[in-house]
């Protein structure tokens with residue numbers, strides 16, 4: 001992952017600057033219009049950054065002088081007349097651009113019930129909200145670039161602390177999982193739907209919104225009783241550079257759009273029973289969110305995200321690798337003054353939060369980075385050991401009682417154990433690097449198969465799902481349907497009396513695509529099995545490494561009780577030396593790897609260059625053959641060019657000059673055109689292609705020009721020698737892009753190539 005400074009998402013520049021890779025959470029406030037049944041307005045936008053809340057008795061002269069008015073300042077304030085477009089443009093459109101560039105982003109709507117959150121996030125068909133607009137912009141940006149981009153989405157609701165899949169509610173409640181360190185939070189079994197069609201996405205969004213738990217309350221006829229989280233992931237895969245299409249750079253950005261349930265007061269909503277219970281859950285999770293915001297804003301070292309699923313899900317958005325925008329919603333009505341004030345205070349606190357934003361970029365040729373990481377770790381360990389050597393630690397009294405023999409035996413034992421532990425650690429580290437490289441290759445290959453399937457499915461109007469089993473079944477069903485449809489058409493065609501013509505093959509609609517997609521499913525299943533195996537193996541190795549590290553720590557801790565300070569220093573110096581040697585070895589290997597990559601790239605370039613030259617030769621020879629056959633009179637400049645070319649070819653053939661290809665042998669050298677042309681094999685392939693062309697003079701029994709001067713040479717005139725004439729080939733045809741091939745067996749080959757490469761590269765000398 002490469003940390004990079006993101007572009008600004010529109011923050012107020014008057015605020016204190018944040019560290020380069022830190023981004024302050026952007027806080028916007030939106031005031032919804034006063035409703036007809038709400039009489040008194042006590043809250044308004046003074047300008048684009050300030051909200052005023054009026055206070056005091058209406059008849060109080062001080063109030064009339066606005067002495068009690070409270071003023072709150074934010075990054076941006078949207079007044080009652082603000083449009084959906086304006087809100088989207090200012091708060092979210094930059095996030096969308098950043099997500100397309102590989103950053104994570106979150107926009108969430110906060111506020112009391114009925115304050116306008118769902119209106120902003122979802123909206124309606126006439127006033128589409130942020131979710132619709134963001135999805136539209138993402139699809140607009142990746143349109144026609146299906147090869148490079150993959151977009152997936154998921155939509156969940158958090159209702160009474162239970163997670164439901166809004167795109168597939170029948171799945172029931174889903175589990176929230178995280179690793180032991182509380183990182184990597186995931187919802188198990190959540191549908192991740194991949195599609196490239198805006199229409200399909202809009203239908204899915206509508207379907208999800210319909211599935212959301214909405215109930216009327218006294219304050220809002222369509223009150224959302226749940227938090228809704230829409231996530232869109234954009235993955236952009238591009239070759240690392242124009243000449244090397246085998247190494248890819250993957251940028252992955254994720255946009256979370258969240259419509260929170262509204263905070264509420266039981267006496268105002270007049271909720272009873274189930275509604276009251278819902279309100280309690282909503283308030284509890286929002287309270288947990290408020291606590292996190294307070295802790296983060298106050299710079300606390302420990303923030304408790306574990307109090308609710310909402311805060312666990314929002315952890316990254318609040319403190320992790322994410323650009324975040326909070327849109328606080330308030331009502332201008334006097335009835336909701338307290339709720340609005342609370343929201344404004346919350347939003348004010350959130351103004352102080354910043355997140356550490358990094359672009360999620362992964363270079364597939366990252367073994368070099370892996371080596372460098374280990375080298376850095378080793379160097380850090382060296383400086384730690386060096387510091388330790390300076391420490392004077394209390395010794396055990398037993399040490400003094402040992403005789404010289406016993407002491408040296410103890411030193412030997414410990415030295416051996418520590419060095420052994422270190423060697424095992426290094427072995428395990430290398431093994432992990434190897435496994436990671438292999439898993440990366442598998443991941444890339446899986447991505448490629450997913451793309452093949454999703455393209456096929458979207459071509460056949462099916463939504464592609466990462467839920468593999470469902471999608472596999474769906475694909476097979478589609479294939480069956482396509483076949484049935486074709487049978488019906490074929491039958492209809494036959495019964496209309498077209499027996500003879502009705503011979504088209506029912507499987508021929510897209511037989512290649514169909515078998516490719518079946519093949520892709522097979523590949524994917526293999527890859528997944530392999531991924532599981534390797535991930536499991538990785539887990540074992542990690543455990544072993546951790547145990548080995550612990551052994552090292554225990555041995556080190558034992559030193560003061562067994563050795564004198566001098567003996568301990570001697571051992572620490574030795575461990576330092578071993579670390580240094582290993583770090584140097586790793587650094588050398590990393591350099592070697594860089595050189596290997598350079599050489600591979602050069603070889604690839606040379607191969608392409610050779611191929612281009614061969615093609616040029618073929619094109620020119622064929623053109624010359626046609627010119628001869630059609631008896632076209634050559635313009636003098638072209639004739640001259642041909643002569644120069646001819647001369648170059650002869651020169652290349654009869655001198656010791658070797659083309660830059662290491663693979664080329666003398667036999668591979670381009671023969672003079674006359675030789676190619678007079679080669680019977682070449683002539684056969686040419687004439688069989690152009691059977692309508694008039695026969696060449698030799699074939700039609702014309703004069704044989706003999707081996708010294710072919711027909712072509714005769715047409716072009718005799719070879720001229722022009723000292724110093726440079727090579728002037730016709731412009732090269734553009735070289736075909738060397739993308740990952742999609743041929744039938746390419747999956748296996750590619751995967752094997754990647755893994756063999758990786759293992760060879762990481763295996764060390």
Ligand SMILES: Nc1ncnc2c1ncn2[C@@H]1O[C@H](COP(=O)(O)OP(=O)(O)OP(=O)(O)O)[C@@H](O)[C@H]1O
Pocket residue numbers: 031032033080111112113114115116117118119120220222223224225260261262263329
């Ligand atoms: N900016 C706005 N312009 C026009 N109408 C709005 C605006 N904001 C909210 N409304 C209307 O106010 C009502 C309540 O809004 P909405 O349902 O979005 O509130 P909410 O904050 O999501 O409430 P809850 O938390 O109870 O779900 C809706 O009828 C909505 O159409």
